[in-house]
Amino acid sequence: MRKALKDFAAAVGLVLACALLSLTLPVQAQAPQAAQQYRALLVRTAHAAWGLDAPVAVLAAQVHQESAWRADAVSHVGAQGLAQFMPATATWIAGIDPALAARQPYHPAWALRALVTYDRWLYDRTPARYAPKDRMWVALRGYNGGLGHWQAEAAATGAARPTRAQVDAACGRAKRAPVHCRENLDYPRRILLVIQPRYAAWGPGL
Template sequence: MRAWLRTVGGNLQRAGDIFWQSFMAGAGFILGVLVMLWFLASFARAETIPAQAVRYRADLTRCARVHWGLEAPVATMAAQVHQESRWRADAVSPVGAAGLTQFMPATARWMGNVDPELAQAQPFNPGWALRALAAYDRWLWDRVEARAPCERMAMTLSAYNGGLGWIARDKAVARANGADPLAWFESLERFNAGRSPAAFKENRGYPRRILLTLEPLYERAGWGRGVCGGAS
């Protein structure tokens, strides 16, 4: 009887070992499949340059150099167009911003004060839109002060998105709280002089996404230099 029990026990142990090994092998296979699916999903979600961007590359480079010179940060501006419209010339926002670079009607009409070639507002004309973006970025850049070019471009983009006046007001709040008003990241960007929570969140996300996520994408694709040069 004891011998029989030992035999049965040994068989059960071996069966258990086989089952456990099979289970672990199967679990490993399933885990591997899940990891692969996660990787593929992440790859699918990764940022890519829209195919239609290529047709505007030469125009953007030319327009950028008109206002920024031969060392124009074309990759930065390409990233900005990507963020604004994903390179859709017919894009219209819920609030009425139009074209590749999403100019509001009043700002589009005003752009002739910055560049006489833009006097006739044509936000749905890609050539006008790209030149207007380069011109307005430069106009804003010349009116903000920061400790480094990347910080300065972040302020420029914040002003493009929400208005130049907010930069001065936010700087006053930052200064009153003992923060450095000439540094954007982790400093000025933390302070809100009165925007709504939704507007504040959008405005702070705008420079970060353009400079830290999209600009490197266009630099790697050979669109020229970016202001931040892969800063993180």
């Protein structure tokens, strides 16, 4: 009888310990409900415009950051739709992909194709010597603040083959005003490190 009571007490103690541990572990944030209606569309679009190796989790995290999956989103500077394209960029992107000639930033299919197409265009112009995650970091900085600024800052480092970290440190030392550096540097950090894990089940990430 005494042994049975000890075994019971030990079992209860184990259950309580597990319950307390579960309370102290961080809860992994999930993709919001608003994103679910666009999951299949984003995956198809990413595969069509980028390839089967498309970093779907990153692309989903970017849409999350840009518009919180609101197709009717409008920023204070006039960026529109899920991908938050400015009108001039929405016109320019048609030269990259004729399928985007309709310029419909509020249409989810158009917006997602535009985002994936622009990301791929930017990624292809990042240093091939960088690791894929660093290349995506640069592409995201370009999406947010213009690839020309990043290229000017790369030149401003004075290094023949600057690292991604060296170019990040040179933010504001060329054409970009230093006041914009905090937002531009935080943009890829939030997408790749903070938001991307929410979309791990959607497809490959970086």
